[in-house]
């Protein structure tokens with residue numbers, strides 16, 4: 001985590017002294033699509049995918065965001081967002097919070113009147129995220145390979161409009177998630193979303209587990225995957 005952030009900041013600091021000191025972010029892509037998950041599912045949304053992630057979830061479907069990208073000024077990012085004419089903006093990654101200027105971008109988007117959401121791994125501190133932003137915070141289950149990265153103090157930074165998302169790869173993940181819901185009283189904090197890993201758990205099987213246990217969680221399937229598969233920019 002720190003390695004990625006430090007790398008990105010160091011690269012930015014390499015800007016020649018004569019260049020304008022405009023804040024910049026490393027951006028993998030900006031695109032217009034339908035929100036595929038969480039509370040805003042189905043809304044036309046502009047996605048700002050920031051580059052870099054300190055995690056390596058085994059089922060990650062956005063590995064192309066780990067490296068590369070383009071340094072872009074806030075003004076450039078905001079202009080492209082505005083060009084799509086959508087009310088909803090989702091800042092995602094990678095892990096967007098691995099670039100500390102992400103916080104300022106989120107606030108600027110809120111100030112500009114957008115409905116703003118943030119998709120974050122749950123491994124980095126979300127306490128400083130603008131309160132107007134709807135945070136979608138992952139809890140990494142064992143099957144991700146990154147369960148040790150969960151930053152549990154993030155639970156105390158959640159607001160009722162936020163969402164916790166647990167991606168389930170198998171029955172072991174499901175039972176871990178069920179224990180989290182009970183042990184941390186997750187559903188009293190905000191909405192809790194369970195999502196199956198494509199090709200690992202049949203959606204119907206996960207649905208039946210949730211119903212059998214009467215869990216106070218919301219199951220979701222990724223709408224964009226149903227519509228477009230794993231195509232980048234969708």
Ligand code: SF4
Nearest residue numbers: 053055057060094121
């Ligand atoms: S946190 Fe997200 S972007 Fe990073 S490896 Fe995991 S799934 Fe991929």
